[in-house]
Amino acid sequence: MKRNLRYTALLLFMLSTVYASAQSLRKLMEMPPRIIESKWEQTSDGGTELNYYNEDLCSYYLFRENDRSYNLNPGKNTVFRIEKGSNASNPFIGSSRYMFFRGQFPKDFQISTPYALPVKAGEETQWQIALQESAKTMIFRIQEGDTVYATRRGVACVTALPQQLLIYHPDHTFAAYLMMHQNFIHAGEEVMTGQPIGIAGVLGVSVSYFFLDNNKFNSNGPLGYPYSHFTPVFRTDKGDVKLEEKAVYKSAIDDELIMLEMTKREKKKFQKQKYSK
Incomplete structure (x- = not known):
């Protein structure tokens, strides 16, 4: 028994x-909390850029619904830049659903x-x-x-x-x-x-x-x-x-x-x- x-x-x-x-x-x-941070920052020549800082040592995939998506390597990732005086449209002004996933698509x-x-x-x-x-x-x-x-x-x-x-x-x-x-x-x-x-x-x-x-x-x-x-x-x-x-x-x-x-x-x-x- x-x-x-x-x-x-x-x-x-x-x-x-x-x-x-x-x-x-x-x-x-x-994705671990607070592992990726996004910042709009000024460039040395007076422009503006959107940077994602990946504090992990692995890559991440930033998926943006009905828009361009991005691979985020460890460290700083510049995904968009506006030159000083440029009239270029900014796709990040409008709202877009986005998600993060560990990894990148294998090549x-x-x-x-x-x-x-x-x-x-x-x-x-x-x-x-x-x-x-x-x-x-x-x-x-x-x-x-x-x-x-x-x-x-x-x-x-x-x-x-x-x-x-x-x-x-x-x-x-x-x-x-x-x-x-x-x-x-x-x-x-x-x-x-x-x-x-x-x-x-x-x-x-x-x-x-x-x-x-x-x-x-x-x-x-x-x-x-x-x-x-x-x-x-x-x-x-x-x-x-x-x-x-x-x-x-x-x-x-x-x-x-x-x-x-x-x-x-x-x-x-x-x-x-x-x-x-």
Whole structure:
């Protein structure tokens, strides 16, 4: 009887944790409060410009209904300028419904880009579908308390909860790491493929890969949830493969994978640091 009660309690805990993971993913993609500020400012030559200041280290998409929309990179973004003495019309005088979304539409998205498994090189793991978000979240089996590793290079975005980690990749895709017990990474930090990023929770780690999808917008705004999720190819001891659910794979994080998106200068620095140890 006690054994059945313990099993039932564990099952309920697992389902509630997965549900929390699904809910926190949506919450994670909301724009943090006061992260973007708009200002009309004077230019040095007497003109006026509208600037958006993005205090996050990830890009945002400013959608303006029935009007031009803008990508907001980290820092200052000048979206409109009026030269001194100009009679040019100002489209920002009239009211327009607008919304902010994390990310930009990918330009060079390749589904064949290899990712690392979220475990140490040489270690094994397997994954299963998250019940509440079957097409969106992969739960990797990692022992509670073990280290979680970054599956791809990117920069950490601002998040509301310390255990959450949202990585923005060079091609404007995201990886969200949820259900971790501890997160080692701070907002704005550059993360390398295979870098330790946190400690696994009781169910391991839940990872979701997605991007802001241009096909989910029209002139009136987003058509529901504006992100599309995908399952990447992972580098394993069996090569670069699309993982089968519940099959066991061994991580194969190598120098080629780590340096995949580095510049020539970064590759040279990485190799120098590695062989100087």
